[in-house]
Amino acid sequence: xxxxxxxxxxxxxxxxxxxxxxxxxxxxxxxxxxxxxxxxxxxxxxxxxxxxxxxxxxxxxxxxxxxxxxxxxxxxxxxxxxxxxxxxxxxxxxxxxxxxxxxxxxxxxxxxxxxxxxxxxxxxxxxxxxxxxxxxxxxxxxxxxxxxxxxxxxxxxxxxxxxxxxxxxxxxxxxxxxxxxxxxxxxxxxxxxxxxxxxxxxxxxxxxxxxxxxxxxxxxxxxxxxxxxxxxxxxxxxxxxxxxxxxxxxxxxxxxxxxxxxxxxxxxxxxxxxxxxxx
Numbered sequence: 183x184x185x186x187x188x189x190x191x192x193x194x195x196x197x198x199x200x201x202x203x204x205x206x207x208x209x210x211x212x213x214x215x216x217x218x219x220x221x222x223x224x225x226x227x228x229x230x231x232x233x234x235x236x237x238x239x240x241x242x243x244x245x246x247x248x249x250x251x252x253x254x255x256x257x258x259x260x261x262x263x264x265x266x267x268x269x270x271x272x273x274x275x276x277x278x279x280x281x282x283x284x285x286x287x288x289x290x291x292x293x294x295x296x297x298x299x300x301x302x303x304x305x306x307x308x309x310x311x312x313x314x315x316x317x318x319x320x321x322x323x324x325x326x327x328x329x330x331x332x333x334x335x336x337x338x339x340x341x342x343x344x345x346x347x348x349x350x351x352x353x354x355x356x357x358x359x360x361x362x363x364x365x366x367x368x369x370x371x372x373x374x375x376x377x378x379x380x381x382x383x384x385x386x387x388x389x390x391x392x393x394x395x396x397x398x399x400x401x402x403x404x405x406x407x408x409x410x411x412x413x414x415x416x417x418x419x420x421x422x423x424x425x426x427x428x429x430x431x432x433x434x435x436x437x438x439x440x441x442x443x444x445x446x447x448x449x450x451x452x453x454x455x456x457x458x459x460x461x
Contacts, residue, residue: 205243205244206323206325207242207324207325208324208325209233209279209297210233210238211237212327213376214233214234215233215376215377216233216304217231217232218231218321218376218380219231219320219321219380219398220410221379221380222419227401227408227410227419227420229308229317230307230317230320231306231307232306233304233305234302234304235300235302235303236301238296238298238299239297239305241269241291241295241297242307242324243292244271244292245272245290246269247268247289248276249266250265250266250267250268250287252265252284265280265282266278267279267282267287269291274312275310275311277308277310278306278307279297279306279307280305280306281303281305282298282300283300284298285298308320315403316401317400317401317402319382319400327374327375327376328375329375330448331374331375331446331448331450333372333450334372334452335384335444335451335452336371336372336452337368337452337453338370339370340367340369341366341367342364342365343365343367344359344365351440355457356458357456357457357458358458358459360460361432361435363431363433364430364433365429366394366427366429366431367426367428368386368425368442369424369425370426372444372446382397382398382447383396383398384396384397384426384445385442386429386440387442387443388440389438389439390439390441393429394412394428394429395412396410396411396426396428397412398410407419413427434460435460438459439456439458440455440456440458441455441456442454
């Protein structure tokens, strides 16, 4: 799974070190962020950011308005059928704004050109990389918030499932389980300056060997599903109760040690060990 991350991480590094990345700005004050990239909401994986804001919404960078559409109410989330503005930027990046009230737009937009003025309504923002056909996590390219994030992610629950039976591993003490193929699920969050959000990268290790790594740097459309980097094609990213699927792995008899390591975008790290007795 780690090899699958390398092509995108290479282009992402090139983007982050380019002048274009430095030009990106928040479309509104970041304190208005209400749902983050990759959040599990209404049975779907959110491929962008949702803001509930007041005041002026501006483009995240200079670019050309290439598409607009007006539409009515889209329900509780401003997605898919609501108003739409698409702005093309350098290096085949596109910023997408949905759910904004209608507003006349010039053919060229920039950080100082307002897209709309809103009053406490929710709207959606997405960043798309046309060259690599990926939806990019906007929090990677938007400026860091102030004060800096110093709190690590919280590992809340590691769940194992086999033959329809689930085991929630306790944070202390050994857990006795039978050998065989087990499915692993994680519940974690990241309390930061913008509230509780989603961790950025999480790894599952067995006896110090990495079994899987899920990273929310981007989402790709695979088999009609939006998947983060490192996830398993053909498997749902989330369970109905909001657990992230980490993969299925065979456990052999003996004493084993599972470890979960979670990181956020600021580099804060947390880790938890789960001793197992497989017999």
